[in-house]
Amino acid sequence: MTTPRPVSPQDRARLDAMKKSWEQRRQIKERLDKIKHKIAVYSGKGGVGKTTVAVNMAVMLAQQHHRVGILDADIDCPNVVRALKIDQRARLENGTFYPAERWGVQVMSTAFFQEKEDEAIIFRGPMIHNTLLQFLQMTDWGDLDYLVTDMSPGTSDSALTIMQTLPVDGFVVVTSPQELAMVDALRSINMIKKLNMRILGVVENFSGDFFGTGGGEALAKKAEVPYLGKLEMRKDYRDDSKPTVLASKSVHKDYEALVAKVKDLLAVPAAT
Numbered sequence: 338m339t340t341p342r343p344v345s346p347q348d349r350a351r352l353d354a355m356k357k358s359w360e361q362r363r364q365i366k367e368r369l370d371k372i373k374h375k376i377a378v379y380s381g382k383g384g385v386g387k388t389t390v391a392v393n394m395a396v397m398l399a400q401q402h403h404r405v406g407i408l409d410a411d412i413d414c415p416n417v418v419r420a421l422k423i424d425q426r427a428r429l430e431n432g433t434f435y436p437a438e439r440w441g442v443q444v445m446s447t448a449f450f451q452e453k454e455d456e457a458i459i460f461r462g463p464m465i466h467n468t469l470l471q472f473l474q475m476t477d478w479g480d481l482d483y484l485v486t487d488m489s490p491g492t493s494d495s496a497l498t499i500m501q502t503l504p505v506d507g508f509v510v511v512t513s514p515q516e517l518a519m520v521d522a523l524r525s526i527n528m529i530k531k532l533n534m535r536i537l538g539v540v541e542n543f544s545g546d547f548f549g550t551g552g553g554e555a556l557a558k559k560a561e562v563p564y565l566g567k568l569e570m571r572k573d574y575r576d577d578s579k580p581t582v583l584a585s586k587s588v589h590k591d592y593e594a595l596v597a598k599v600k601d602l603l604a605v606p607a608a609t
């Protein structure tokens with residue numbers, strides 16, 4: 338019988354890194370398995386209203402008595418905390434993050450760990466990736482009905498990590514009616530399709546006289562995905578004392594319709 342060769346320190350380090358990564362994946366799965374529906378709000382283009390849509394959808398779902406969480410996956414420019422006007426912070430205790438809560442929504446964001454809100458978070462891709470993995474691994478969301486993820490714009494680091502790590506049931510793609518936004522939204526749709534994930538549909542934000550209307554529906558048709566409707570451009574969003582669904586009847590109505598469509602789609606299993 339031959340005696341096994343001793344494992345070199347380099348190979349030992351490789352094995353340890355592999356074990357750590359498996360353990361991290363296992364813990365992420367365990368945490369996320371407790372959540373019934375995972376939705377992500379996404380668009381390649383910045384400023385089209387991803388955070389607004391994610392926050393108002395989450396608050397609307399909470400108003401309908403669901404248990405809801407929102408993950409701010411915009412690691413370097415986190416806006417969810419401000420959009421929800423949260424004054425408490427998430428806690429880190431014995432290796433577990435406990436989300437903060439506001440308007441009935443559990444919230445996790447890098448903004449909680451900044452000394453000052455306007456401090457620049459300058460992370461290279463691997464740091465963004467690691468931060469997201471740690472959030473997913475260490476956050477105790479409890480048993481949620483919905484986790485809504487607010488994604489950052491673009492089709493690289495953060496988006497890729499979310500798509501490869503978080504088993505999202507479906508993406509809500511936000512576009513504004515202008516052509517440039519639609520081009521970027523189409524890029525996002527193609528990325529989601531490439532990674533074999535489900536697109537719940539396209540919602541047109543900033544719809545109305547100023548930027549026009551109909552671009553979202555045209556995009557949905559072109560990409561052969563459902564059209565989720567339009568969210569009018571409204572002055573009501575200027576009142577940032579609370580999420581607009583709670584401050585404006587018209588916006589409440591817009592989101593009631595959007596959430597109803599998303600729920601209907603989630604009730605139908607994804608075509609394989």
Ligand SMILES: Nc1ncnc2c1ncn2[C@@H]1O[C@H](COP(=O)(O)OP(=O)(O)OP(=O)(O)O)[C@@H](O)[C@H]1O
Nearest residue numbers: 383384385386387388389490543568569570571574
């Ligand atoms: N339908 C709307 N009508 C009027 N203002 C809106 C509407 N939707 C969003 N806004 C405003 O537009 C601004 C940008 O929205 P938001 O931050 O949600 O975009 P974003 O896509 O998340 O941006 P980023 O790519 O930087 O993350 C915010 O001030 C928001 O209040």
Ligand SMILES: [Mg+2]
Nearest residue numbers: 387388411416
């Ligand atoms: Mg945003």
